[in-house]
Amino acid sequence: MKPVVSVKELMRDMIDPMSDYIFDAVGDEWSKRGTIEHRPRTDADWDRIRIGAVTLAEGAYLLKVQRPFAPPGDENNSTGPEAEELSPAQITDKLHKDPVLWNAKIEALRNVGLEVLDVVKRRDTNELWDAAENLDQACENCHLEYWYPGERALLKQLDQRLVDLSGAPKADRTRSLGMVSK
DSSP, rough: OSSSOOHHHHHIIIIIIHHHHHHTTTTTEETTTTEEEEESSHHHHHHHHHHHHHHHHGGGGGGSSSOOOSSOOOOOOOOSSSSOOOOHHHHHHHHHHHHHHHHHHHHHHHHHHHHHHHHHEEEEEEEHHHHHHHHHHHHHHHHHHHHHHHHHHHHHHHHHHHHHHOOSHHHHHHHHHTTTOO
């Protein structure tokens, strides 16, 4: 197999737009006019979610095809002492050091696509909420590893700040905030 686009382009042009079919399927909007509930109600709504799920489940495996991480000349936002993102070369180095981790992230994304396909078969709106959350976690876990890992340290700092502000003994604070020590 010979790739046509980079990982960044594959994500931008296929995986991300199809994930929106799932993310946008359920949600609540609050406005001055009241709450607007987004739920799949028609066959067309469920078809759109299925299309997103199939594309995620099948498209995730395209990430296993060796390809550049960004198009030529695109270095992400990876320059300077406080670079927000890893460069394509840094991402490639991480993949070569631990290909099992890369494949695990791909499998996690694929598994969410399969989960959503099952939800669509049963037309279970409540489980679609959970599947959308699982999709968000699969995406974010990969991005925190390969795209903007510096965010992980920031998130830990914010978690610690919440713990510090709660005023409870440390063990109780961590448990009460639902945090897990790593």
